[in-house]
Amino acid sequence: MEKDWDIVEVLRHSRHDWLNRLQLIKGNLDLNRLDRAKAVIDEIVIEAQHESKLSNLNCPLFASLLLKSNWEGHSFQLEYEVLQESESLTFNDCLLTNWTNSFFGCLNSAIEAFQENHLSITIDLKAEGVRFFFDFSGIIIKNELIEKFLNDPKSSEMDLVVKEFFENELALEVFMPFK
């Protein structure tokens, strides 16, 4: 899992993503779909704004984990949304990152590869801390791995609530108090 990402490699992945986005704009322009091309640009800008807000949250470990997640060959596609903007957060970045990393690993082993598996993370800043909402939709084939992970001491030390847990959906809420 752990990999030493150097600047050349990070930019190689990022360039690949951006060229795909550009291709989407170009494809629409070639078909004279000007409005669709503009809409694609707006969507890309919003996505970049979430990346930017994530990068400003003062949690470099967690931000790194999320930013590179889709380049690590997981069986699920990650997207995330940061509902507010802030630069002054201080929660336990390391604890959250370790737990999330383990959760990604568990999810990878528990779901069916090559299916439409999506994990969405919503980050909601509250007065006393940050609420992280993990919402997976896709095909879970090994429930028992997820159950084991949720009962693991690693998960017990988190302020974690299981909101939904079905074959096609898993929703968890993690609360990280400010230090």
Next chain:
Amino acid sequence: MEKDWDIVEVLRHSRHDWLNRLQLIKGNLDLNRLDRAKAVIDEIVIEAQHESKLSNLNCPLFASLLLKSNWEGHSFQLEYEVLQESESLTFNDCLLTNWTNSFFGCLNSAIEAFQENHLSITIDLKAEGVRFFFDFSGIIIKNELIEKFLNDPKSSEMDLVVKEFFENELALEVFMPFK
């Protein structure tokens, strides 16, 4: 000069560059200049191809130096062009990177800030090695710093030829033999 670039920071700079490019496309679309928008996309793709070829040259130190150069607040804008594609090069990456890094530092001290200063690097693969052509155009105000640098032992150990050296231009050719 040296800075520890983490993934969050690298992507922050890269995102900023890409959003500027996107803005250029969007600006043209808003003015209904469809052809200009397509031409901008083509230019961006070519630029990205040079970045990609640079990243594949098997010289991670030199590639990193060039990729992040425009994010380091130099008084000149860097662009580069890789004339051929290759993945099997082996030259002294460390030697070239150290020399180039010193050259960037020297140039920064020798030129007038806030002017149209451009450094273009052309990378040309030859049978016995790689030819690096450094072409600066802008305003040099401290010739003596460049003379000193070119006569420095650091430069003497390079296979270096001064092609042009005027107030507004400096052209150097560096040859790196294959190992």
